[in-house]
Amino acid sequence: MNDADLNSAFEKAVHQINEHSDAFPADVLLKLYAYYKRATNSSDISESGKPLISAFKTNALFQTKGLSQNEAKKLYIETVTHYFLYRK
DSSP: HHHHHHHHHHHHHHHHHHHHSSSOOHHHHHHHHHHHHHTOOOOOOOOSSSSHHHHHHHHHHHHTTTOHHHHHHHHHHHHHHHHHHOOO
């Protein structure tokens, strides 16, 4: 997949997530959060006001530390695809 195709697929996956109104499982949200932050090169942690949630976000970012932007985009797309294919 070339960069233009990857970026297009990533933007579609982000849009799909943003349009979805049902609650996501916490593990899926944390993966999406970390992959999105890495994919967009935004490493700042948005404060939730709750230390435990901030700690989970920090841990999720730490677990994705070695990913390139393209790798993070691919994993974000895979996570979205898997979620919508297998949720019930």
